[in-house]
Every structure is written in structure tokens, then in C-alpha cells.
Amino acid sequence: MLIQRKICIFLFPTIFLVQLSFSFSSRGTETNAPVATLLPELNLKPITPIKLPPPPSIKNTTNRLDGIRNRAYLRLQQQVNSFDHFFAKDKNNMLETPMSRFRLGTYLRFEKIDNKLTVKVKPEVEAHLKLPNLERRWSIFIDSSRFEDLPGVDPTERKNNLDIGLQNVQEGFHLHSSLGLRWRGEPVGIAKTEWRPSHSIGQTTIYPRQRLFYETQEGFGEITSLTLNRWYGKNFARIVSAGKWTEHTTGIEWEQTVILGRACRLIEENKQTDIATDEDVAKGISIRYSVFGHNSTSDRQIDRHRLTLIYRHPIYRNWIFFQIEPGVEWLDEDDWTVIPSVQIGIDTLFREVAKK
Numbered sequence: 001m002l003i004q005r006k007i008c009i010f011l012f013p014t015i016f017l018v019q020l021s022f023s024f025s026s027r028g029t030e031t032n033a034p035v036a037t038l039l040p041e042l043n044l045k046p047i048t049p050i051k052l053p054p055p056p057s058i059k060n061t062t063n064r065l066d067g068i069r070n071r072a073y074l075r076l077q078q079q080v081n082s083f084d085h086f087f088a089k090d091k092n093n094m095l096e097t098p099m100s101r102f103r104l105g106t107y108l109r110f111e112k113i114d115n116k117l118t119v120k121v122k123p124e125v126e127a128h129l130k131l132p133n134l135e136r137r138w139s140i141f142i143d144s145s146r147f148e149d150l151p152g153v154d155p156t157e158r159k160n161n162l163d164i165g166l167q168n169v170q171e172g173f174h175l176h177s178s179l180g181l182r183w184r185g186e187p188v189g190i191a192k193t194e195w196r197p198s199h200s201i202g203q204t205t206i207y208p209r210q211r212l213f214y215e216t217q218e219g220f221g222e223i224t225s226l227t228l229n230r231w232y233g234k235n236f237a238r239i240v241s242a243g244k245w246t247e248h249t250t251g252i253e254w255e256q257t258v259i260l261g262r263a264c265r266l267i268e269e270n271k272q273t274d275i276a277t278d279e280d281v282a283k284g285i286s287i288r289y290s291v292f293g294h295n296s297t298s299d300r301q302i303d304r305h306r307l308t309l310i311y312r313h314p315i316y317r318n319w320i321f322f323q324i325e326p327g328v329e330w331l332d333e334d335d336w337t338v339i340p341s342v343q344i345g346i347d348t349l350f351r352e353v354a355k356k
Helices: 002-025 035-042 061-086 269-273
Strands: 101-113 116-130 138-143 162-170 175-183 187-195 199-201 204-215 219-232 235-246 252-266 281-295 300-316 320-331 338-350
Touching: 061 338
Parallel strands: none
Antiparallel strands: 101 116, 101 338, 116 138, 138 162, 162 175, 175 187, 187 204, 199 204, 204 219, 219 235, 235 252, 252 281, 281 300, 300 320, 320 338
């Protein structure tokens, strides 16, 4: 209960500001309307019926947190619906707008280098908006995670960018393509296409990935990766091999990672049929060992070793999660000196209305 109250205090301002900003942008919407009155305005028909909780009671802190979170989420969804309905050709026969997904993450990394403590802070924002009336096969994405990095790159080491654009999925060809803008002090154009097939051999699934990307400032690049994943009940073993080339890199940057873990509970249980990343785990623990290096015509060497223990646990229902990652790494540029670190993260999910 003490942890829940601390999280409530931490998240109230963030969720309130999100709700407030969309409340001002809503035309003719009563900002103090009960949560239950918002669904008729949204005209939503989710596949799985959602039972809305009653208006939050001030007698219960957790109910109040659920209520504030629901209001913020439904206000966001209302804006998505309005935007999608604007593009409908037949206003009397509009396609149904699915519920969108949002994720807010905050990561803090503490490192001790040369007896000096350094702190890195990295916020992450993800949003996936399906807009069937805009175009049946396109959706809007908003993401602050740079996916032109190798899979094992730490979130706090990624560049602070905000991407927004249109995303297209061709399931028959296993192609995921996107086109949009990246904000880096000024907007730059980005384009990406990735081939994502999967093949199963017994209990082992193989995931080859081929990603081509382009940015108007940095030019072309590509990432090739191969992941082998095997489940043993709730336990899993994973091997990841990846290489990256861009117009600005000398030769090829590469990564080799081995992960052993146990996913006690997944946020979506059917995700077990696919690669379950840290963000998909509700409660679990894993150990990860990664080697990073580069190959060029004149130099081939290992640049970094990293060993990390990752523990993730829900701290409030199925939408607030705590993650801690103690670890050590060795860098060639620091003469392989041991560098201890601890990374702490909090993920907040907006995927469905919180149930009582």
C-alpha cells in the first residue's frame, strides 16, 4: 500500500496534465463529465466488452487513480476518433475506430565511472493509433525510441528523438513500413521498411529481421538480425545476433546477446507466441549478456561487454510496472575497467479502461 501511494503521488501530475491539455482542446465537452458518459460520445464498440468503473470515490485512493487514468485515456481516444471520423467518406456509415495504445516510460541510469557517479534520464513515449477511416491499412505512430539502433542498446543511450508518421503493415508479405518526420531541433524526413517473418522448428522459433531505413540528414542504413527463441513453460532462452551499417559508420557494428529468463506473467498472455520484450512482461526476471563490437577493413575488435540482471514487477494492477536492472560492463576505451550501474524504470500503459 505504501508503494501504491507513492506511485499515485508520482503519477497524478503527469496524468492530470495529459487530461487537462486534451480537455481544453475538446469542443463542447464538459470536462467534469462522469467517466461512464464518455463512451457514448466516442461511439466505441470494442471486441471485448469493457465494464467502466463508477466515478472515482475520494474515499479510496486507488479508485481515484483509476478514475483519473480512465478520464485521461478516454479523452485521448476521443481526439483519435474525431480525427479519424473527419476522413470518413460516408458520415452515416463510418468504420469503427479501434481503441488506441499509449505507453509512457521513464528510465534512470546510475553509473560509477572513475569513482564518479553519473545519472542519465531517458523518457520514452509510444503511441499506436489505428485510423480505419483514414485508410484501411495505415495507422499513425508516435515514438521516442530510435529503432535504428542495435537491439541491445540501452534506452538511456539512444538519441532523444520524437518520430511521428504513418505506418503500414502487409501481413501477407511480413512487411512493416513507415513514413514520417523526426524532430531533432528541426524536422527531418524518415522512412523505414522491415521484413518480419518467423519460422518454428519444434519448440524453437526463428525470427529473421531485415530493416532498411533512410533519414534526410544521415542517409541510408540497414540492420540485419537473427533471433532464436525457445519457451520452456514460463521460462525462455534467447540468442540474438545483429549487425548494423549506415553511411556514417566505418564498417559494420555488431552485437551478440544471450538471454535466459522467466516470464511469470505477461501483460498479454498470447504474446508468448512471439518475442516477449521487457515491455511485454508484467512480472518476470532475466539475465542478459551482450557483446558489442565493430568490423572494418583495418580494424576488427570487441568494444564492450555487458552483464545485466532485469527484474520487472507490477506495482499497480496491470498498467503501472516497475523495472530494475543492476549490471556491470567493461569498455575497451576504458581499458576494460569494471563499470557498475543500476537502471530504474517505470512504465505506464494506456491500453484499455481500467476495471474495478
